[in-house]
Amino acid sequence: MGTCCSKDATGTIISANGNTITVKDSPNPIPVKDNANPVTDIAKPSDKAQILETQQQQEQVEVEVVKRSPFFPFYSPTPAHYLLTKNSPPAGSPSMNPKRIFKRTPSPAKHIGAALARRQGKPNTEAAEGGNKEGAAGEGSGRLGLDKSFGYKKGFGNEYEMGEEIGKGHFGYTCKAKCKKGELKGQEVAVKVIPKAQMTTAIAIEDARREVKILRALTGHNNLVKLYDAFEDHENVYIVMELCEGGELLDRILSRGGKYTEDDAKAVLIQILNFVSFCHLQGVVHRDLKPENFLFTSKEENSQLKAIDFGLSDFVMPDERLNDIVGSAYYVAPEVLHRSYSTEADVWSIGIIAYILLCGSRPFWARTESGIFRAVLKADPCFDEPPWPSLSSEAKDFVKRLLNKDPRKRMTAAQALSHPWIKNNNDEKVPLDILIVKLMKAYMHSSALRKAALQAVAKTLTVDELFYLKEQFTLLEPTESGTISLDNIKAALTIYATDAMKESRVLEFLASLNGLHNRQMDFEEFCAAALSVHQLESRDRWEQHARCAYELFEKNGNRAIVIEELASELGVGPSVPVHAVLHDWIRHTDGKLSFLGFVKLLRGVSSRSLAKAR
Numbered sequence: 001m002g003t004c005c006s007k008d009a010t011g012t013i014i015s016a017n018g019n020t021i022t023v024k025d026s027p028n029p030i031p032v033k034d035n036a037n038p039v040t041d042i043a044k045p046s047d048k049a050q051i052l053e054t055q056q057q058q059e060q061v062e063v064e065v066v067k068r069s070p071f072f073p074f075y076s077p078t079p080a081h082y083l084l085t086k087n088s089p090p091a092g093s094p095s096m097n098p099k100r101i102f103k104r105t106p107s108p109a110k111h112i113g114a115a116l117a118r119r120q121g122k123p124n125t126e127a128a129e130g131g132n133k134e135g136a137a138g139e140g141s142g143r144l145g146l147d148k149s150f151g152y153k154k155g156f157g158n159e160y161e162m163g164e165e166i167g168k169g170h171f172g173y174t175c176k177a178k179c180k181k182g183e184l185k186g187q188e189v190a191v192k193v194i195p196k197a198q199m200t201t202a203i204a205i206e207d208a209r210r211e212v213k214i215l216r217a218l219t220g221h222n223n224l225v226k227l228y229d230a231f232e233d234h235e236n237v238y239i240v241m242e243l244c245e246g247g248e249l250l251d252r253i254l255s256r257g258g259k260y261t262e263d264d265a266k267a268v269l270i271q272i273l274n275f276v277s278f279c280h281l282q283g284v285v286h287r288d289l290k291p292e293n294f295l296f297t298s299k300e301e302n303s304q305l306k307a308i309d310f311g312l313s314d315f316v317m318p319d320e321r322l323n324d325i326v327g328s329a330y331y332v333a334p335e336v337l338h339r340s341y342s343t344e345a346d347v348w349s350i351g352i353i354a355y356i357l358l359c360g361s362r363p364f365w366a367r368t369e370s371g372i373f374r375a376v377l378k379a380d381p382c383f384d385e386p387p388w389p390s391l392s393s394e395a396k397d398f399v400k401r402l403l404n405k406d407p408r409k410r411m412t413a414a415q416a417l418s419h420p421w422i423k424n425n426n427d428e429k430v431p432l433d434i435l436i437v438k439l440m441k442a443y444m445h446s447s448a449l450r451k452a453a454l455q456a457v458a459k460t461l462t463v464d465e466l467f468y469l470k471e472q473f474t475l476l477e478p479t480e481s482g483t484i485s486l487d488n489i490k491a492a493l494t495i496y497a498t499d500a501m502k503e504s505r506v507l508e509f510l511a512s513l514n515g516l517h518n519r520q521m522d523f524e525e526f527c528a529a530a531l532s533v534h535q536l537e538s539r540d541r542w543e544q545h546a547r548c549a550y551e552l553f554e555k556n557g558n559r560a561i562v563i564e565e566l567a568s569e570l571g572v573g574p575s576v577p578v579h580a581v582l583h584d585w586i587r588h589t590d591g592k593l594s595f596l597g598f599v600k601l602l603r604g605v606s607s608r609s610l611a612k613a614r
């Protein structure tokens with residue numbers, strides 16, 4: 001790997017003029033092979049500070065030089081591989097190997113600069129953009145008068161004896177500690193220490209508070225680090241957790257030279273997906289999923305994986321969109337950069353992890369943050385180079401469906417667990433998918449005509465699609481006669497509810513499903529209600545699929561309709577010139593819905609999208 005093969009942004013041209021460099025997109029990327037032993041070149045967390053510093057310098061240099069010399073299609077030694085080497089030679093050293101510049105092998109990811117600046121109160125031009133709820137909380141508050149009392153227990157030192165440091169991040173450091181009394185007496189634990197001096201914004205304080213709150217609410221899941229307690233004193237917050245002695249997933253990836261076999265990758269991904277689908281059902285979005293934030297409990301090969309670090313996590317209601325740009329650059333989803341996202345953003349990050357596990361390289365790579373963002377937004381990941389041609393088509397399909405740039409078309413974590421590549425290896429029960437509830441809400445609010453159209457599509461679903469829906473239907477515990485009602489959904493959600501679900505108001509969202517109150521839904525109608533047209537549209541054979549459904553709709557659901565009636569069925573407002581917009585939706589020969597109208601109706605149009613479509 002290592003060849004820059006993404007469609008647009010990753011072609012890299014380097015201009016050298018003494019020590020100055022620039023990186024620019026190139027239409028003709030030149031393939032460069034990776035170094036034979038990539039593992040030894042990779043920066044470790046201890047190099048993080050250097051990475052950051054060098055990258056910042058790098059970005060400045062880039063901006064300057066791009067203006068002066070837009071194209072020089074040759075390579076030359078540059079300081080760029082500082083990013084990837086442990087012992088960096090001085091700039092301009094003849095021992096530098098330009099090939100390394102192109103390596104996409106994972107190294108510790110850095111947080112998005114603007115997000116970090118906003119949270120830690122450091123100057124950053126991007127951070128000043130604001131315009132979101134968290135930004136407002138932090139920026140306006142200033143550094144004075146911040147309330148840094150958390151209401152946690154005091155006297156950490158009386159209960160724990162602090163040991164050596166075992167990890168470090170941007171927000172704190174983690175140490176081993178020994179419990180001196182109580183139930184855990186004698187047991188070693190991990191303590192994440194977050195210095196209060198570092199909490200210079202209201203956002204930073206809120207982040208620390210939420211980190212503990214979310215860990216506390218979710219604790220108990222097998223793939224989540226256990227929270228034991230939280231303390232505070234004047235200087236610090238102390239988060240006492242289960243000690244994971246097996247190291248970070250990133251280190252295991254590196255120690256294997258990057259690649260995992262499909263089965264080994266599956267074993268890791270199943271654990272990640274189980275945990276993430278659980279979070280999403282509870283209304284928690286992690287927002288910082290990356291191999292550094294998964295730890296193994298022990299050094300054993302098949303040790304259990306545990307998620308850590310909820311420092312950027314948040315609660316999200318089922319139909320809420322978040323707008324704060326946070327996360328780590330290599331793992332950030334395109335919609336996060338567009339400032340409108342929800343739980344799907346975590347699934348994108350899992351897609352990046354899956355890609356790395358299977359091929360040892362990052363799908364979106366650039367030396368600068370803005371370069372990475374450009375690639376995430378515009379480039380397609382490469383599936384043509386080794387080892388991809390030798391991997392199963394199911395593995396590729398799995399990763400592609402996680403890395404769909406349109407969050408509506410992306411698989412959910414629960415769907416990923418039901419994917420053919422995963423499902424046979426997964427012993428655990430697939431959790432309820434909150435997407436089902438969201439889609440059912442849209443269905444219940446649909447016109448009779450749209451319901452009929454969806455029912456026609458439901459009759460054409462494939463075995464794999466039906467497998468997932470059947471599993472979800474079963475989780476709702478249908479009656480003996482095979483039907484469900486609103487009570488079943490309520491009951492199913494209540495079984496899995498944690499305190500986090502209360503905070504994210506998932507149960508309140510059910511009120512919007514009131515139409516299901518006195519109604520029983522059988523599996524066939526459930527499929528119509530819970531299928532995602534956007535996801536189906538992303539399949540290769542969608543056109544064929546839709547034609548087939550349209551034929552069924554012609555037999556059972558299609559009827560003569562006038563434009564005004566169609567407009568009112570769609571809830572189109574008076575601002576839309578319905579005759580101009582809906583003209584092609586109706587077949588002129590018999591006044592019934594045309595194929596185009598059928599497909600548009602399935603998508604579920606709003607007045608806004610109709611107005612835009614003109």
Ligand SMILES: Nc1ncnc2c1ncn2[C@@H]1O[C@H](COP(=O)(O)OP(=O)(O)OP(=O)(O)O)[C@@H](O)[C@H]1O
Nearest residue numbers: 167168169170171172174190241242243244309311
């Ligand atoms: N429960 C634990 N057991 C063992 N090591 C841990 C544990 N929790 C954290 N660590 C180590 O400490 C490191 C930093 O912890 P964490 O990621 O929570 O800090 P952070 O300051 O939020 O980091 P970041 O810069 O990624 O936001 C981890 O990468 C890991 O190596």
Ligand SMILES: [Ca+2]
Nearest residue numbers: 169292293309
């Ligand atoms: Ca971390």
Ligand SMILES: [Ca+2]
Nearest residue numbers: 171309311312
């Ligand atoms: Ca963190």
